[in-house]
Amino acid sequence: MLNANMKSAVAKKEIELALADRFGAVFQRRQKQPAEIVPTGVGEIDARIDGFPRGSITEIHGTASSGRTSLLLSALAVATMQEETCALVDTSDTFDLSSAAKARVDGERLLWVRCGGSVERAFKATDLLLQSGGFGLVALNLADVAAKYTRRIITSWWFRFRRSIENTPTTLVVLTPVACIRSCAALVLEVKSEGPVWPNTVSFDLENSDAKLTMKETRERPTPHLSLVTDSTFPPETAYLASPYPLKAGAASRLLTHSNLLQGIRIRVNQERPVSWITNPARFKTRLH
């Protein structure tokens, strides 16, 4: 049996050598070229996976408030800063421009397609963009579509998308609530929230004219109705008021924007595909500005 296998292998090699002059190296296994990448802009993730691979689909899935949008905004910011033309197919029209501007996404290089909640339109729009070519990053946002609907998306769509961007410099990033692209995705990242980062609070008594500020760690508990809220990175004397009620002069010097209320989210990212022996998740924290 062994001899028979060896004979067939030798015969195959002889045939390949005989035909090599006419057909070149068509019988040899092609070495897979290292994929070009689009950096995510998050150092902790780029240190592990370098970025999103070009010419293939990347899926980012997770529950609400898990940090999917933060990761996408970061990738869009890096891509637009590198003069890439990007497109965002926004299925449920939830793209927030102020947070995108804070993440330094260049709006002039971003084509925003608002699909008004129609998944079918979103897929058709994505298909048109991928067929058009020339985009560095195309993002399909299905994050607000219910998981039961994303699971029903027929696989042929994903195969079609994968085929469209194969051997092109385009990367397709899909945000989903649950993993649904399966084998068509070259990279699948699961994003989980490890909890929000609330600001430290300072108790304050309005009736006491000689009010004194004292800091308290109240991350886990609801903040009091009247509270002076300070960022932990600032000393207590720069505390500012998170209340619509008036404060004694000199007690607060900084203006507060609504975004100061929540400081950020701690995020953990697991690489689900391609399967790796090293399964250390990447951890990072989002910030306000």
Add this chain to the structure above:
Amino acid sequence: MFASIYGQTIPKFDSPAGGQGWLIDLAFTFSPLVEHTADDTVVLNVSGQNLLFGSPANSGPAVDDNATIHSVRALASEIVRRAAQLNFKVNVSIAANPDAAIHAARAFKGVTVIPIGEESLQLGNLSLKTLDYSLADIEQERVAGIEETLELWGLRTFSDFAGLPLAGVAQRLGQAGVRLQKLAQGKSDRQMVLVQPPLGFEQSLELEHPVAELEPLSFILSRLLNQLCANLHSHALATNELRLHLNLEDRSEHERTISLPIPMQNPKTLLRLLLFEIEALPPRAAVISITIIAEPVKPRMAQTGLFIPLTPEPEKLELTLARLVKLVGADKVGSPEILDTHRPDAFRMKRFSISTQNKSRNRQPATGNRQCVMGFRVFRPPWRAEVQTLHGRPTRIRAQDVKLSCLVRGQVVCASGPWRTSGDWWRPDVWVRDEWDIAVADPIPKQSEMLCRIYRDVQSEEWFVEGIYD
């Protein structure tokens, strides 16, 4: 072989073209190569035109035998006849060079044909006062001096001047004198300054039967656009604006204008854009005539670089944008632009184009170690919420978007706020609201908290979910 037409009677019209407009039009009916020499004179290259207008038996290339002379005389007679039909009287002369033809047309009435080599003989008796100094490219200041010199020399006719020795003329009058003497001899190697016909990129078609469907209309549009683009291409031009004018069966008109961000000359791309435009806003009745006008501009010249990131091809991008507009609507596709106001979620959509990107090219290095900015997902419109409060602080919330079946429901485990914002108090749509950032415990076990931004509209006392942090 050149023909010169001299108008004996020049009508005075109010139009800027004046009296010479008809002369140029007349010349263009015989040849596309026309020079507008003076108000009353035009020259046209009629080489080979005798095959069309002259006697069919003669096809000589030059005026050098009797048969050819007969043929070109027939051509000149045809020019005179057509001018007469327009009630104008003209002199026509045909010679081997344009300058000899001009002098002959001005001097001799009717039709004159000067055979090759006989220019000096034919023009010899003409007075030197009829010599056109402008043809020798002599400045007006020198003309009076040269005329006086020639008169002092006792020269009266072309032949007198032509017979002078060349070296003597050059010594006394310089190069201008040499050029003038060549004119007097009936010799010239001057190139004609051709009249460029006005560029008009317009194609029209009257239909025999009204067309009510898009598919047959697309074939007609394709034909017109092919001709239009071929015309543009032949002039090395492109278009950045296409105007479609349709006359309809109900005697109304339908006009559409497509403004292109970059100049194009590809008929297929233009056809698709036109069809998308007609599909988006179809005419009210069947079409009986079509006119397409293209605005001519210089074509786009782009130099690509090895290190410049790939961008979508402008023609393909325009088609893709048109298809996206057809799919989701015109106001749903474009580049976002934040408005200069404090009103929440105030933005507008701009037209997406590559050309604007190139202007603001400031490539920045990839910053891999930047800290990630917290993302936010805004609900448009905000979800109306039922909120239970304790001492003004939210404790439970329930909100749902019917379309997407998404739900924000549960106990508020952490809340930060309120923060009051307001604006536009001078307008009827003034807004005042107290914002809270809340963490809602998900009813599903093992799920993380949902972080939302909610607000209470101070005027209506209603609660809304503005969006979620993500």
